[in-house]
Amino acid sequence: MLFDVRAEVVANIRLSDDYNVLGLAAPEIAHAARPGQFVMVKTAAGLDPMLRRPFSIFEILKDTHGRASGISLLNKRVGVGTALLFDVEPGARLACLGPLGRPFAPVDPPVQAWMVAGGVGLAPFVTLAETLKERKTPTRLFYGARSAADLYYVELFEELGVDVVLTTEDGSRGEAGRVTLPLERELADVPADTPVTVYGCGPTPMMRAVADLGRDSGRPVFVSLEQVMGCGMGGCYSCVVKIRNGPDGHFVRSCLDGPVFDASTLLWDTLSTGH
């Protein structure tokens, strides 16, 4: 079931000069959402910008009775729409369409879930971690950012019982270097008879590296892709990604067939590396 909610902004928590978390009152979407799904948000009324923007659902917000009352979005200011969402004030209303897309398939014990996040790619993993906790699935998070100040919500994952492994490019917190370094090492160390499923979200080169590590170690990898989207509903055919199919591959719509894909099905050379 799909809802278009004129959602009130109930909170705008600025995490840094670029990152914020936006709370939206959208109980219908919050009830229906599953980990890995997204919403299409109209970042401002009117025609410029005109199109909605896709966002992973970051958290399910609860009211004082513990009922799902809304969702939050992890936003990084990169363009016009994301800048508007960085600046929006509580009390404003934003049209929010969702939930959309194919969710993650959470694994059950004894399979271990290893989540790998780069920057704003952390977004789909809070709800996934909550679902995995309900299933008592052993869960790890490999989380990389530029520096310590860009690592957010680490405590939330730790409270969920997630084993968190941090990296920063400048070495200011956790291991210095890319998030794929500890992932590669841990994949090499884990016994072959311990089943592990890897979930990745972040910049395309990072996800590709995660996909390669999974392939080389014989572990399934699922990635959540972020493509330029027009409608989020399969109408426009703009968000396509190429999957393995015959000699030349086949474009599928990431809004309908994704945003979560089995990484081994993707033709990574054809994926754009930025916006």
Add this chain to the structure above:
Amino acid sequence: MPDLSVRLGSLHLSNPFVAASGCFGYGVEYADTVDLASLGGVAVKGLFLEPREGHPPPRIVETPAGMLNAIGLQGVGVRAFVADQLPELRRLGATVIVNICGSTLTEYTEVARVLSDAEGVGALELNISCPNIREGGIEFGCSLTGTYDVVSEVRKVTTLPIIPKLTPNVTDVASFARAAEEAGADAVSLVNTFLAMAIDVETRRPKLSNIVGGLSGPAIRPIAVRMVWECHRAVKIPIFGMGGIATVDDAVEFIIAGATAVQVGTANFVDPFIWAKLITGLEAYLDRHGLERVTDLVGRLDLPEGPEEAEENDA
């Protein structure tokens, strides 16, 4: 309750609002969101004889009050559509308008034959105006003889209503509407998108993989309204008007300019629930203006000075 039904040749629509081709997938994507039978019709994504992969991304870029697209007519091919999506559209009660494409005249007639043999096709919209593919399509749509030839050849193989979709990327769109009418078209639809371009000034690269693309959205609406008005004066066959319709007033503007029905494309991306708003909005408009039928509004532009003088002023 005013009567919203319209006719374009033998094509009957319960109301004038049709989902525009290329903006609504094959319609089935929206079946859980929209009662497809409540729409006047669904113009499905352009179909060739064979499947096509289309252009690599990025395929769209947003521009002020509009967007450019260069999808490249990715599609499943007409036979797969007839086997997979058409039965579902019939089951859902949709009035189906199939947008058909061809690299050659023969391909247009072959696609038309396949659809004429199928159950549940309401009309054929001939895509002779896609700006994003080199072969076919626009080559026919930018030449008067090409337009005439496609329409007359398809006319020979089908009794379905034929609606050529005209390109605005010509100097005198009305002459193309006349060519289509003379060739036996039941109606014309216009406008397809305007050939356009956007450049990333930091990288100096085009923002679309195809370099150029088609501009749609409210940015093009006044030009599209003018073109519909020009065609309405030039031909007797009905007109499907489109180009940036996002509100009921936008739709009414096209109807007053001469459109019997309208198609809505880009606005559906922003609001997939737009259809009910358009239908109730049009009923309210007609009530407010004391009109019993939407057809009473078609082409009812009030010209105090008369069209001839307006033209003189233009020159």
